[in-house]
Amino acid sequence: MRGWLRATAGGLPSAYWYLWAGLLINRLGGFAVLFLSLYLTTQRGAGTAMTGLIVGTYGIGGVIGTLAGGVLADRWGRRRTLVWSHLACAVVLAGLAFAGNLGLIAALCALMGLAQSMPGPAFVAAIIDLVPADRRLRAFNLEFWAFNLGTAGASLVAGVLAEWSYIGLFLLDAASALAAALIIAGRVPETLRRPPPAIQQDRRGRAPATGSAARAATGTGTASGAGADSASSDGGLRAVLGDRIFLAFAGLTLLQALVYTQNNTIVPLAMREDGLSPSAYGLVVAVSGALIVVGQLFVPRLIDNRPKARVLAAAQAITAVGFGVIVLADHLPVYLAAAVIWTIGSMLAAPPNAAINSELAPAALRGRYQAVFYLTFPAAAFLAPALGGASLQYLGSWHWLVVAGVGLVAAVLHLAAGPSRERHAAAIRSETAATAEVR
Template sequence: MRGWLRTTAGGLPSTYWYLWAGLLINRLGGFAVLFLSLYLTAERGASTAVAGLVVGTYGLGGVLGTLAGGVLTDRWGRRRTLLCSHLAGAAALAALAFAGSLPLIAALCALLGLAQAMPAPAFVAAIIDMVPADNRLRAFNLEFWAFNLGAAGASLVAGLLAEWSYVGMFLLDAASTLAAVAVIAWKVPETLHRPAAPDPALGPARQSARGRDDGGRDDGGPRDSGRGDGGLRAVLGDRIFLAFAGLTLLQALVYTQNSTIVPLAMRADGLSPSAYGTVVAVSAALIVVGQLFVPRLIDNRLKARVLATAQAITAVGFGLLAVADRLPSYLGAAAIWTVGSMLAAPPNAAINSELAPASLRGRYQAVFYLTFPAAAFLAPALGGAGLQYLGGLHWLVVAGVALLAAALHLVAGPSRERHAATIRTETAATAKVR
């Protein structure tokens, strides 16, 4: 057991664990977004389609927040971006607790989406900064595990809190966000290392050489000039990275159904909010128990095949919802799609971390994480109408999207692997020069 723990969680820097703890604390209270659609239909009288549109504003805000978070992560730094975004999120949650009209709730949902999307590029960039490349797969796997460990703890009481008081639910979520702020402010230093100032003792040729060395790639992606001024244009010119981000969007569109449309389907079947809380808790508990074993299961396997398999499994899980009408059938479907998400998380993070040059890490993460707020808008906006007008057939459409993503991963995999091999060769050559 000690050997397994060392290979699973050993060798990571202490700062990583404080960052990990901040994420865990935040997720332990992060249940408000899960129940937004139920809150709108049960407490504010919104229809299923209207609730989907209002919840979709969370995704629209997330698009802006992700872009802003990526730029600020590279300019402000990781720590300041994390602190400011968490504080803004706590304020939005507290305001949602007392908002009455649907337009105001929609505006606050957009603000909350912006604030909760901003930390993602900073979290990932900080992990890449502080964790050596050989340990990043484990670090990202543990990050995903912490996210779901927190979700499991929150889900155990979230359904009961929703039945007791939606106001209390929003306020407790805000309090957990502030607790995460305290941990990050106390123990997480800035990890962004800016290029050194010009040394007047060096000649122009040596200054140029040092500039190229500072800006050399260490994780993948197109060669960077070292100035970090390519901005989003450099990211948007990386076609292999964009293709990967597009496939991640398809994956996110499917999986976001879990937090936006599944609760509405369960409500339509006469199930209570606590029943949905049980589904979320069981799904998160499966991840808590099984996620630490996933790296060994998929180690030395082609990432494209792992991702294709994960999407096929996810398709089966969501497809089963076409005939689900009782809690046990929902729990069985959730168990299947959870296995898919568990398999997909480590290779997704590993590929993402390989493709970002050091001076543009924040911007690369911003473009990658745009897929999640985009899905947070598209999934409820389209899914709410789909469930209302297609009924059970909606879930067959969702399953079809997952199967499409599986097929495209197999098609895109070889070129992505060749690109990664080129990156590794160039990185090794750069390391020898240094």
Template sequence: MRGWLRDTAGGLPATYWYLWAGLLINRVGGFAVLFLSLYLTAQRGASAALAGLVVGTYGIGGVIGTLAGGVLADRWGRRRTLVWSHLACAVVLGSLALATDLWVIAVLCALLGLGQSMPGPAFVAAITDMVPAARRSRAFNLEFWAFNIGTAGASLVAGLLAEWSYVGLFLLDGLSSLIAGLVFALKLPETLPAPGFVAVKTRGMRTVLSDRIFLVFAGLTLLQALLYTQTSTIVPLAMRADGLSPSAYGTMTALAGALIVLGQLFVPRLIDRHRKARVLAVAQAAMAAGFAVLIVADRLPAYLAAAAIWTVGSMLAAPPNAEINSELAPPALRGRYQAVFYLTYPAASFLAPALGGAGLQYLGSAHWAVVAGVGVVASALHLVAGPSRERHVASIRAETAATALPDAASR
């Protein structure tokens, strides 16, 4: 067991673990978005469709924040972007705890989406900067593991706290953002390569937006994000319609987190022998199967079974998604590539609740058949796009080796 742990987590630099710890701290207090739709319907009297639109403003802010975060990560630095975005989130969450008007809440949700999306590109760019290529799959797997350790603990406690005080949830979330920001400020060095370090001619964001292979991959990630975002926006509304309490949703989310905590470290050994496109196809199919269960679900055991199935899919997808993303990005544009990649998540944060709220209201359980169908389509498209993507990654590696670009981790 000790040797397995060394193989799983060994070889990673100390600075990586400060990033990992900051992410874990932030997620332990990450209550707000998970329970925002329930807060709006239960405490502010919003309908399912209106709650979906208000929560959708989080995604609108996230689009702006993600693009800004990518540019800032490349120009201003990874560390500064991480520190100030977390501090800004703490202020917004404190304000959200005091807001009562739906329009004010919608504006604050947009600002929260902006602040919480900005760190993503800087976070992944910093990991890519400091971790050697051979260890990045494990680094990204451990990142996903930490994210879900925090989410599992947060959801288990938050489901009970939501029945006592939603205001307390927002304040605790803000406190965790503040602490994470301080960890990054005090312990994280800047990993941005020095000017002139990467000898590659680039055209900024235009280079990213003209990379068709990368954009296809980002589009497929958007389909996956559309499915996954259902779990934090529309699934709780479906459970409420079936007469289940917020604590039941917390239990379901905690189960998903527990499965990841117990099983995620085994994923690299399970998938390393297989092509990434095939792993992603299987992952999408599993997620589709999980949402298909919701067509007939009306009690907690059925929701728990569905969550277990789609969680397995998300566990399999996390390492290859992050690794492919890092492989497709030239060193000089890591922040910008991460920004466009991470746009899929705020876009899904808007589209999933905005469309899903209306879908649940007007289609009922048939909504989940549509969601499962999206997963099946994404699975097939990964198999089609995989070969050309693998050839493109190979050409990037050959070009990088030919120009003798030094790796940031070797400095």
């Protein structure tokens, strides 16, 4: 048992564990997004399509918040970005608890998306800063585990709270965001390290010679090499947006997110149409989270030394099957079975997805790379309910076959993109090592 614990959670710095604790506490109170669509339909009288559009404003705010969070993480610092975004989130959630007008709720949903998306790039950038490369798969696996442990705990309580008081639900969510801000402010140091001035790229865009040498050696010529690694804050996002292999990976992650986001946007609406209560949906979320809590710590041993592209392809195919099963669902047991299948897919996908993301990000642009990567989630948070709400309304249960098809397409594309992505990651590692030697 001690050996398994060391292999699963050992060798990580204390600051990482405070970040981990802040994420866990935040998710334990993460009720609002899970039950927002039910809140709008049952408490505010919004129709299915209108609910999808209002919930979609969360994604619009998330796009802005993710970009801002990435830039601030690189310029202002990881710790400040995390603390102030959590504080802002607490304020917005408190306002949402008492908002009654649908227009005001939509505006607050957009602000909530902004505030809740800002910490993402800073969280991941701080983990990459703190944790050595050979331990990051472990760190990201534990991060995903904490996220779902908190979500499982939240869903167990939130289903009951939703039937008692939505105001209390939003206020508890605000309190958890405040608690996370206090932990990070008190225990997590700033991890952003500026490169020495002698090797920083000058204002005219010159980069250290090591970058071109490394690119020549590896046969790559992307904008994400040492030039990007040593880039100043000016033009940083342009460098990220010029990295085609990274953008292709982010696009595949968007397809993955479009499928998985059905879980907390469209699935509760489908369950309501089948006459199931909010607590039934809470049970589905809780089962999914409990499965992750029990099984996620064993995932690294299943996928270690396996090609990441193949693992992601298998994970996407399993997730697609899980949502496709909902075509047959009209009772709670079928929804629970579907949740088990799609959760297994998400468990397998999380560690390699995060590891690839960290491998493709040059050190000096980690915040910005995470920002562009994390754009996929608010984009999915907008597209999934906006398109899915209308699709469910007009296609009925056939909607879930469309969702499954998207997941299978993502699986095939991961297999096709894997080799070039591995070569690109090797080039980044080579250039980062060369830059470290210069420093």
